[in-house]
Amino acid sequence: MRRSIAAGGLFAAGSLIPVSSSLANQAAAQSATQPGTRAPATIVDGKVVQPRRELPVLQKTSVLVVGGGPAGTAAAFTAKRMGVDVTLVERYGYLGGLATGGLVLGIFPLYDRNNKQVIFGIGEELMKKLDVLKYGIIDRNKAPVYPTIDAEAFKFVLADMVLDSGITAYLDCWGVDAIVDGKGAVRGAVFESKSGRQAILADIVIDCSGDGDIYAAAGAAFEKVKTNIGLISRIGNIDVVDMAPTRGSEDANAEHKPLIGKPEEGRPSKGRVNDFGGHAGNSTPAPHVNWLNMKGPVGDALDVADLTAMELKHRRGTWGNVEKLRQKPGNEQVFLAETAPELGVRLSRLLDGVKKLTVQDIHSGAKFKDVIGYSGAYANAPEFQIPYGSLVPAKVENVLAAGRCISAEFEVADITRLIPVCWVTGQAAGLAAAMCIQDKCKPRNVNVAKLQDLLHQQGAYLG
Amino acid sequence: MTLLRRVPRRLIQLTCFLGAVVLIWPLLPWAIAPRFFQQLSPFVFLSSSIAARSIGVGAIFALIVAVVSSFKKRWFCLYLCPTGFLLENTSRLGLRKASWWSKCPPIGKYVAILTLVGAIAGYPVLLWMDPLCIFSSPFAMNRATNPISVFLVCLGLGVLVGATFVVGMLWCVRICPLSGLQDMLFAMRKALWTRMAASAPSQKFRVARRVFFAGAGGAALALLARRAGAARFRKSDTLLRPPGAVPEDQFAGLCIRCNNCVHACPTKIIHPDTGHEGGLAGFGAPIVRFDRDYKYCLETCNACTEVCPTGALAALPLLQKNKYIIGEALVDNNVCLTALGKKECDACELACPYDAVKIKWDEEQYNAYPVVNDKCIGCGACEVVCPTTPVRAIRVWTQKPV
Numbered sequence: 024m025r026r027s028i029a030a031g032g033l034f035a036a037g038s039l040i041p042v043s044s045s046l047a048n049q050a051a052a053q054s055a056t057q058p059g060t061r062a063p064a065t066i067v068d069g070k071v072v073q074p075r076r077e078l079p080v081l082q083k084t085s086v087l088v089v090g091g092g093p094a095g096t097a098a099a100f101t102a103k104r105m106g107v108d109v110t111l112v113e114r115y116g117y118l119g120g121l122a123t124g125g126l127v128l129g130i131f132p133l134y135d136r137n138n139k140q141v142i143f144g145i146g147e148e149l150m151k152k153l154d155v156l157k158y159g160i161i162d163r164n165k166a167p168v169y170p171t172i173d174a175e176a177f178k179f180v181l182a183d184m185v186l187d188s189g190i191t192a193y194l195d196c197w198g199v200d201a202i203v204d205g206k207g208a209v210r211g212a213v214f215e216s217k218s219g220r221q222a223i224l225a226d227i228v229i230d231c232s233g234d235g236d237i238y239a240a241a242g243a244a245f246e247k248v249k250t251n252i253g254l255i256s257r258i259g260n261i262d263v264v265d266m267a268p269t270r271g272s273e274d275a276n277a278e279h280k281p282l283i284g285k286p287e288e289g290r291p292s293k294g295r296v297n298d299f300g301g302h303a304g305n306s307t308p309a310p311h312v313n314w315l316n317m318k319g320p321v322g323d324a325l326d327v328a329d330l331t332a333m334e335l336k337h338r339r340g341t342w343g344n345v346e347k348l349r350q351k352p353g354n355e356q357v358f359l360a361e362t363a364p365e366l367g368v369r370l371s372r373l374l375d376g377v378k379k380l381t382v383q384d385i386h387s388g389a390k391f392k393d394v395i396g397y398s399g400a401y402a403n404a405p406e407f408q409i410p411y412g413s414l415v416p417a418k419v420e421n422v423l424a425a426g427r428c429i430s431a432e433f434e435v436a437d438i439t440r441l442i443p444v445c446w447v448t449g450q451a452a453g454l455a456a457a458m459c460i461q462d463k464c465k466p467r468n469v470n471v472a473k474l475q476d477l478l479h480q481q482g483a484y485l486g
Numbered sequence: 487m488t489l490l491r492r493v494p495r496r497l498i499q500l501t502c503f504l505g506a507v508v509l510i511w512p513l514l515p516w517a518i519a520p521r522f523f524q525q526l527s528p529f530v531f532l533s534s535s536i537a538a539r540s541i542g543v544g545a546i547f548a549l550i551v552a553v554v555s556s557f558k559k560r561w562f563c564l565y566l567c568p569t570g571f572l573l574e575n576t577s578r579l580g581l582r583k584a585s586w587w588s589k590c591p592p593i594g595k596y597v598a599i600l601t602l603v604g605a606i607a608g609y610p611v612l613l614w615m616d617p618l619c620i621f622s623s624p625f626a627m628n629r630a631t632n633p634i635s636v637f638l639v640c641l642g643l644g645v646l647v648g649a650t651f652v653v654g655m656l657w658c659v660r661i662c663p664l665s666g667l668q669d670m671l672f673a674m675r676k677a678l679w680t681r682m683a684a685s686a687p688s689q690k691f692r693v694a695r696r697v698f699f700a701g702a703g704g705a706a707l708a709l710l711a712r713r714a715g716a717a718r719f720r721k722s723d724t725l726l727r728p729p730g731a732v733p734e735d736q737f738a739g740l741c742i743r744c745n746n747c748v749h750a751c752p753t754k755i756i757h758p759d760t761g762h763e764g765g766l767a768g769f770g771a772p773i774v775r776f777d778r779d780y781k782y783c784l785e786t787c788n789a790c791t792e793v794c795p796t797g798a799l800a801a802l803p804l805l806q807k808n809k810y811i812i813g814e815a816l817v818d819n820n821v822c823l824t825a826l827g828k829k830e831c832d833a834c835e836l837a838c839p840y841d842a843v844k845i846k847w848d849e850e851q852y853n854a855y856p857v858v859n860d861k862c863i864g865c866g867a868c869e870v871v872c873p874t875t876p877v878r879a880i881r882v883w884t885q886k887p888v
Contacts, residue, residue, distance in 0.1 A: 129829065251847065251854070290723040290883050291818040305828050315827035318854030320847040340852030403836050403871060 087225030092120020094426030095231030097449030105457030132399030135406035138166035144483035146446030201241035208420035235372035235428035253319030254337035324371035376430025378412025396447035425452035524795035533610035534796035594666025603704035609739035626745035730791035740798035747790035782866035813864030822879035834868035
């Protein structure tokens, strides 16, 4: 399942874009290109060469958040509220990342072993906004049954908040490279969009890209992992069978009597394959619609060939599974409402941070001085603390990581990648970045006591 | 013997009674101590050694008891037996009105013969009637997880105490196979000494006939029970025995229902059977069941195999125990959260201590589901963590020959 490739500085020298004025002048003198002028790649000695050129600067900002998923939006909102200048860049045409575009609608792990909620702060605030929407969210405060959100409702909430917040947002804009100064410190990022290749200069960059694209480009050390890549889908008309109670599929204490299909009588045969005799998926806020998770095969989330193969095969496979599902009596009217716009990439790069969160840490219930939040209990892991050190790269300056690409061992990252934990790391990173601006310090030198204080004031749970 | 006579018998009995409690509890730091208590009984020792075709270390104590008993009639009953002590005092307090049984012939020795002949056929039929096992059984109460188990472990001693309270010492004097065996040993020793028993020919014939019937009955019952046990194993899907258990055809016979294994199991997965799984013959014998909120058969523990006095559970070292197949985990993909796309669940894969469960991606089915490989021994680690209700998607079933 897991393969690690020692890596670091993948983009190496090619990414070092000169920003100091002397270098920029030199560059301008050497090549005739002006900012914004297109300079196509040429073939020199049989090799494709990208000519050296000056990039137009789209924006100068204090805090640049790359990626508008759960971590990115949480970071941007938090930093903005601290009164600093925030720019948010998102690759897709909507916000919410995997929580909306990936159809990861289940908000777990929210609760500790005793079914007490341990994730609050911005995440709780977002869920409260969903609470008031019709068909926005179900199963709130019904631990251990986790809440399920509606993707469109969440897209609306995030769009609404970004529009009102004063954050400068760029959508359909793909962060492709880091801007690094002569000392190796990050000074911004390069983006590719319909407007071409542009630069955004920033004092602090928060890498919420999920894949750690920016810190990797800046030369931070990381671990590359491969794991299963799936594609979630939503199926409709599933309620035609008596499926209403499927939401409580895990615990007898759930409000609804859990239903996971009529238990098959007797012994299952060895190596039997799934025939969807049970009820597929979990209910969503939308009536008669279930979301259906897919594990998928192991793939390299940083390889375009793998990603393409998954996109195509997963959509074909999902259609086939829905056809199979329709053949079950009572399911004749089931239809495929949508496949997720985004592949369900679970993990790709894991940062080598100041602190690497280990399996040992979470099972021994390690307490960190620089705790910035909790992850709920998940599978056989209890709830555990997340230290600030896991968001800070070991070497590179001016960049913070949040979301699934933070510094953690694979097994831990398999939990910290989940939606509410991304809210936690996002909020902490946003706050830390704002503090760096206000206190004029580097991310690794942030006053942790003050950070925790502010998190506390913002309603975050720190134990 | 003269020394013994000088010390009040009650005092010796009380000491032995307390000693038994210390052994069984076990209050000693020695985990395997309980098994030596039942192994004191020559009845248990003889029958189980014959049936299992092997002799354990504990045999020394049983041999000493046997030899002393053959010189001093019912010495064990009078001085050592904690059940005897308990029943004696119960009968003192009891009604003691009925003495109708005083004219009945003592059947203990025929019980013993029946069992011994059965043991030769591999199935010591009435071994569970041993008084030491009946005495130790209720000690397993602290590991019983439900009222039914409490009832089952207390049943034997409860019946004896109740009956003794009402009708007096019927059990000890007439029925107990251990006292019957002691009588036989005493008689045999005497016969050897005097070369010839001084009893009337007619009575001798009657005794011989009874012995013959008891022996024949024992052999027949043993063969029947072994066939029934084998058939039950073939038919049952859910019959799981603790690790080290001998094949099912012999198990219910060799097991003396001492409940040492129930008592020893730290994770409370061993339960006395109501007969639901093991049939009438298996009543009270230990079964393994993985209940919610309890753990599984730990890879760090072989306690149950170490305390078995008869070898019904072979004394397996930890490495061997971890290879003993209790059952096999099978997955119902129509309940599994992962297979149904309900949740990112890999609880079984994470829990398996033997690397036997893997969530596999099936390109044909275009789905993922848990697959169990040959490393599975049925420890139940996956079953206890499987979050589905009311039925768990992965459960341990009786392993069937391929």
